[in-house]
Amino acid sequence: MAFVAYNSRDLRHKSVFGSSASGEKIWFCVLMPRDMGVSAVYLVTSKDGGENNWIRLDWKSTDGITEWWGVEYSFDESGLFFYHFEFDAPYGRGKIFLNSAGMGEFSDSGRRWQQTVYSPDFKTPDKFKGGVMYQIFPDRFYYSGKSKKNVPSDRKIHKSWSDGVKWRCGSDGKYRNDDYFCGDLNGIKEKLDYLKDMGVTCLYLNPIFEAHSNHRYNTADYMKIDPLLGTNPDFVSLCKDAEKHGISIILDGVFSHTGDDSIYFNKENRYDSVGAYNSQSSVYYPWYTFEHWNDKYKSWWGFTTLPETNETDENYCEFITGKNGVVRNWLRAGASGFRLDVADELPDSFIEKIRSALKAEKPDALLIGEVWEDASNKFSMGTRRRYLAGNELDSVMNYPFRDAVISFMLDSIAENFNEKILTVVENYPPQTLDVLMNSLGTHDTERIFSVLGGINAENRDREWQSTACLDEKQRESALRKLKCAAVLQFTLPGIPCVYYGDEIPLEGCKDPFNRAPFKWNENKLLYNTYKELAKIRREHESLARGKFVSISAMLGCVAYARECENDSVMVICNMNPHDINYYLPPERQSYTGLSGAEIINNSVAVRAESAVILSRKSGNGKKT
Helix, strand or coil, rough: CCCCCCCCCCCCCCCCCCCCCCCEEEEEEEEEEEHHHHCCCEEEEEEEECEEEEEEEEEEEEEECCEEEEEEECCCCEEEEEEEEEEEEHHHHEEEECCCCCCEECCCCCEEEEEEEEEECCCHHHCCCCCCCEECCCCHHHCCCCCCCCCCCCCCEEECCCCCCCCCCCCCCCCCCCCCCCCHHHHHCCCCHHHHHHHEEEEEEEEEECCCCCCCCEEEEEEEEEECCCCCCHHHHHHHHHCCCCEEEEEEECCCCCCCCCCCCCCCCCCCCCCCCCCCCCCCCCHHHHEEEEEEECCCCCCCEEEEEEECCHHHHHHHHCCCHHHHHHHHCCCCCCEEECCHHHHHHHHHHHHHHHHHHHHCEEECCCCCCCCCCCCCCCCCCCCCCCCCCCCCHHHHHHHHHHHHHCCCCCCHHHHHHHHHHHHHHHHHCCCCEEEEECCCCCCCHHHCCCCCCCCHHHHHHHCCCEEEEEHHHHHHHHHHHHHHHCCCCEEEECCCCCCCHHHHHHHHHHHHHCCCCCCCHHHHHHHHHHHHHHHCCHHHCCCCEEEEEEEEEEEEEEEEECCCEEEEEEECCCCCEEEEEEHCCCEECCCCCCCCCCCCEEECCCCEEEEEECCCCCCC
16 A cells, blocks of 8 residues: 555544635644655645745654654635645655545645635525425426416417427527426425425425526516416415425526526517617616627527626626615515526626625525536636635535436446545535535436436437437336435435436436426336435434545445434445445444344345445434
8 A cells, every 4th residue: 555645534634624714723744754854844835826835844753664744724714725745855855746546645746635715604504404405397397277367479388298398490490498388386386295295395496587488597587477487476475385384495596698588688579678689778788798789799608599698787786686686586575595507607796796685685595506517616707716615605506426426326436436525525615515406417417317227318319319218127227226326315415406307207318308297197106215315314413414424435335424413324325236245344333224224243235226324323322
């Protein structure tokens, strides 16, 4: 085994695991071979992009073969820092960098360790921790049957809930999300008992404001519920009933762009307003960026139907974040937070204003950002982002966890899974970890059941995707794997988010096939699985706020624990094609099994492609 000079995940080397608050004292300790004759060791830190700062370590102790050097140090401001170590030896200056195995090694160059430093007053809302989120694509969840008023006449309405989704391009070769199944807010309201029984405590709704597509990411009026979904009073009523069921509602905030067919732009002249497309004297003109008025303007990813907004415009910011702005208006109506669409395309200053508005209106409201990569070190808009420093987002959509879980389900490489999880846990503030949005599938990804069954839609056209489905053998395999994935999803740090229909489970490739109507008449094969996992979450404080402890990761099997002062949950997931007996380490032998798991002679039988959950309460080895 190679000599390890420094391991940031070992409390002997670093007294605080992971990120830290500004001003928090941390012991950094380096282990050196005594025969190297080291005379000095330095901690070399720098704020992201800044100059290096050398801090000399003190000699601490020796066993005659190795010696410890250490120093107590604190990062005095929030932000992203990087560090490595240097030392003086008889042959000159040596350096210690991070190697590919996550350990410190002697090298002239390499990766530096990351230290995320957040504001000491950074808090995330407690009411969401330990809960279960459920994502709804409103047009496709449930239709109440109630008639609607003021629905635009140009909408294409399906005659039957069982119709297939429209997927063919129009005569102009373009695909438009312009078919509707009429799912509505009253339909969601009618299913609150169903959702509560499954253990759901929070709903995340894809956009519900007036817009002229079924996905509604092309907002037409931020202050009005889309008429096919209902009315503003219908939303207030839904929130009140949801609250009675113990369910909060998170809305989709699409603020980086609007629709071209909107009050604000009005390219299609649908509205009586004078939009930015209609006149340069429009009050909305400064909201957009025209290269040449009115036929050439900045649009989201080049889609001219989605003109980008100018989030630095004072009037636009006031409209979204002001006292009577969009954010505070819908929080007053009953919402409990927002998920920010494409957060990496919103300026930091704008996100800060959204957070200020949100917390001023409801201190316990939740602000989640759509970020696909590691949000702690994300680089976008020409700068390093400050999402998690304490004055922007509470949390993010946790796509790195999703990637880790899916890869493990498909390739059984436990070591890779463990490293991906530990990287996020180490880089994110603990407050953020508690409220991470942990999805296995969303409206932007293939259905998790199809993915785990082996369907790969990459580089496949919509015609191929329209007929792609699992055979019986694939479905059986996918069901086993999805049950395993659900255990991981419900027990890793954060809040599990079930995409509507995963409990059936629905199949589907990319948009629009991942957005099919919910099949209410089908047996819901995973409903009881999610219900049981939600119950376990409610009963174990460690799954709400507990630290993550990696126990083992090898030979197709991972084991980890979530621990807090009086409660601990242990998970063992075996992705081998054969059963195993997992021997519990001595310090874990006081656990008891949950959901039928049995411990015999200090070992647990774990079937092929399955997972078990163990628990220990009161910190004394006795289950209470």
